[in-house]
Amino acid sequence: MRTSAPLDSQDPTRSDLALPSTVTAAVLQRGPPHTDLVPMPTNDSPDLVRYTSTEHDTSHVLINPTSGLIRDAKGKSQDVLGQITKLLRAPKAQPCSLEVCEALLSGLREIQEFLIVRSHAVDELIAALQTLADSIQDKLGQEYTSSLASLKGLRSKHPVWCALADEGFVRNGNYAKRLYIGCASALAISTGEPVSKSLAQYAASLHRLEYLDRRQLRLVLSTNSGPGHSENGEFHEDVAALRRIWAKVIKVFGSTEPPPPQTTDERVRGQILSAALNATSRHMGGAAHHRLLGPDQFNKALSRIVAELAVDNLEGALGFLVMRTGLSIDVAGALPLRREPVADGRSFIDVDQGVAVVDLNVIANEASKPLVGSIPAGHRLRVHLPITLQSHLKARLQVHSNAQNLAELYPESRVPESRARIYPSRDELEPSWARLRYSLGWMLRNQGINKLHAAFLSGDFAIIPRSKLHYAAVSAQEWHVLQQWLHEKLGFDEPVAHQLATELGIGCAVVPRIENVRLHDALLVEAVTRARPAKNTTVTALLAFHNAFTKLTGWRLAVLLALREQRSIDLDASIGDVTSSWVAIHDKSVRSDRGHQPVALSGFAAMCVRLYKLHCDAIAKRIEKTIPTGTPFTRWCRSVAGGQNVRLLSLVLDDQQVHVLRSSDFTGPQWPGYVLAPDCGRKIMEHELRNHGARSSDVDAHLRHFTQGQQPASPFDPSVMSTIVRRISIVQQKVAVSIFRSPVVGLSKGFLRVEALELGCR
Structure with a gap:
């Protein structure tokens, strides 16, 4: 039985709540007075019920129980249902009215969360809808429940109603989707015009923003941030639609008081988040486009910036920061002057340390806390200034000691507009400061x-x-080397020296140090060596050795295949060994995912699979000598050895029942000096593939993370996939030998020649 959440500040039982004056009440065409509802079982789901009716008057149409329940409701509830029935183009009998009401309620409440001042008109709508929902809920009682089956065959003709019903059933906490639904319904009630059918389309596409919290969504909606302006690119259509409809809601329901001005930190976060959300495919793919400087323009702009830096002009300092931070020139000029330590979430310039710090937490939701033995890192971009620029800023700070931001250190100059030219030019596409923002990244990728x-x-x-x-x-250390290389490449002075002993890296704080990865592997190998059974031993010892060898094999494959955290490592025993070049993996189920994806299988990884199958065959033979009738464990071992369609990796219990292998079984603590994340395999491979020179797109493909502008495979040309697999296999093999040294043989020692083992190390 579904229950409706109570209204926080309204009494849903009040009958004196009035709709806004803009709402025109409509009278609901109720069903026949003698319609009895009969619950009928359905095969769609065990907890869903389909309804039919027995009619005493056959001249009337059959009515869904929800609409029939409104018969005894008060007049205002009838008016509300009649209104939304008309505006949402509801199907006959209004199926799933309770869920539609709940979706509308959540959307209207979301509007109130985002408005600076709560709207009295929206509050009245919420109160009226809550009364209607409670009326439906009370009439349903304990005998009936809504069913998605009642929407069958209605989705093409009534997309808006069905989309709202789906949202009422799911309640997935997608703030962007809720807000869009609330805006569309509030405007429809205000104007009396039906909701556009495009609501269903945009509501579906807004699923991609489900990771945004309210703080981030406010930044996306802000008119002062994001690529709605010419210098920042274009919005995706769904985000643009949300911004447009939100602007209309503000005009109708918003307060007349102006919003408070944005702080510099809010502007920084807004630009970073909006740029990350709304990049076009061509930009992500590395293609040139009109919002970037051309190569000749970039070189001329760079020469101008270097020259301005040498003579201590504001445009030189701003140009350097725009290139290195991706911020617009006005925001770069407004960066505050502070001294570390500063609380997280702040962006600033520390003149004494010679760094510009940009907070990146806005694009790294709920980042993991640091683990012992990991690379020290955080989501802060630390841009080290050229030595000359730092000396100029220090001298100016002594003169202008009350300066609060970078621009105030140069009172004789003004911050240029984003559309202003960096240098005099008659090019049709002018070399503006706006086009400089992302040009450096494009040049580096090329x-x-x-x-x-x-x-x-x-x-x-x-x-x-x-x-x-x-x-x-x-x-x-890596960041220091990169910045030194970049300054030399662009013609800037040496960057201010890094404090390598105390400075953090950039990015995830749980990427393990490579020496701890090697130590963890060595400890698992040692456990296998200790558990290796003698020629004449007990079944218990054989089972203990199998578990130790399974954990070692699972660990190595999880790293090489970049597996996510799993409650069950579901690699299939039917995958090949040394003759296979890739394996299909599907270790994450999300909305509209790509299903199984090809992952390269290097010679080392294939040898691990082959050795494990030989081990299973050998241990089954040993146990069957003691228990000729076989056990569940030996039968599973035979299936694995034969390459049948069963789980490749499994542990065994004392009673010889097979048990799944989890990520935590081989990433658990082995030594007090480090802690591994359950999905450390992905972190290790991303780090090592990059360090061994793999292409960026190949790394993303190996980790099953595809982005726009990248074509990992083609249904018409299999050579695209085979080329990626071949390139990754070469680097994967280098990583395997670097970390694991050589394959480890299980109980099948002696079944393979030394030459075959060495093949896995080449």
Whole structure:
């Protein structure tokens, strides 16, 4: 039985709540007075009920129980249902009216959360809808419940009603989707015009924003941030539609008081988040477009910035920060002057340390807390200034000691407009400061720089998957080398020296140090060595050895295949061994995912699979000598050895029942000096593939994370996939040998020649 959430500030039983004057009441055409509802079982779901009716007057149509329940409701509830029935183009009998009411309620409440001052008109709508929902709820009682089956065959003709019913059933906490539904319904009630059928389309596409919390969504909706302006690119259509409809809601229901001005930190977060959300496919794919400077324009702009830096002009300092942070020139000029330590969430310039700090937490939701033995890192972009620029800022700070931001250190100059030209030019596409923002990232990518490095060096986080910040890290030492290379490449002075002993890297804080990864593998190998049974031993010892060897094999495959955290490692025993070049993996089920994806299987990984199958065959033979009738464990071992369609990796219990292998079984603590995340395999492979020179797109493909502008496979040309697999296999093999050294043989020792084992190490 579904229950409706009580209204926080309204009494849903009040009958004196009036609708806004703009709402025209409509009288509900009620069903026949002698319609009895009879619950009928349905095969769609065990907890759903389909309804039929027995009619005493056959001249009337059959009515869904929900609409029939309104018969005894008060007149105002009837008016509300009649209104939404008309505006939402409801089907006959209004099926799932309770869920539609709940979806509308959640949307209207979301409007109140985002308005600066609560709207009295929206509050009245909420109260009236809550009364209607309670009336439906009371009439349903304990005998009936709504069913999605009642919407069968109605979705094409009544998309809006069905979309709201779906939302009422799901309640998935997608703030963007709720807000769009609330805005569309509130405007429809205000104007009396039906809701557009496009609501269903936009509501479906807004699923991709389900990770946004209210704080982030406010930044997306802000008119002062994001790529709604010419310098920042274009919105995706669903985000643009949400912004448009929100602007209309503000005009109708918003307060006449002006909103408070945005702080610099809010503007920084808004620009970073909006740019990451709304990048176009061509930009993410590395293609040139009209919002970037051309190569000749970039070189001329760079020469101008270097020259202005040398003579201590504001445009030189601003140009450097725009290139390195991806912020617009006005926001770069407004960066506050502070001294560390500063609380998280702040962006600033520390003149004494010679760094500009940009907070990245807005695009890294709920980042993991640091673990012992991991690379020290955090979601802060630390841009080290050229030595000359730092000395100029220090001298100016002594003169202008009351300066609060960068622009105030240069009182003789004004911050240029974004559309102003960097240098005099008659080009049709002018070399503006706005076009400089993301040009450095594009230039670096065209020179073959890794996308993660290019993103950090240019502040353009649209070119990487947003989840990469949750499993990739650049150490302080690596960051120091990158910045030195970039300054030399662009003609800037040496960057201010890094404090490598205390500075954090950039990115995920749970990427393990490679020495701890090797130590963990060595401890698992040692456990296998200790448990290795003698020639004549007990069944218990055989089972203990199998579990130790399974954990070692699972650990190595989880790393090489970049597996996510799993409650059950569901690799299939039918996958090949040394003759296979890839394996299909599906370890994450999300809305509209791609299903099984090809993952490269290097010689080392294939040898691990082959050795495990030989081990299963050998241990089954040993146990069957003691128990000729066989056990569930030996039968599973035979299936694995034969390459049948069963789970490849499994543990065994004392009673010889097979038990699933989980990620936590082989990533658990082995030594007090480090702690591994359950999905450390993805973090290790992303880090090691990058360090061994793999292409950015190949790394993303291996980790099953595809982005716009990237074509990982083609239904017409299989060579696209085979080329990626071949390139990744070569690097994967290098990583395997670097970390694991050589394959480990299970109970099948002696079944393979030394030459075959060495093949897995080449």
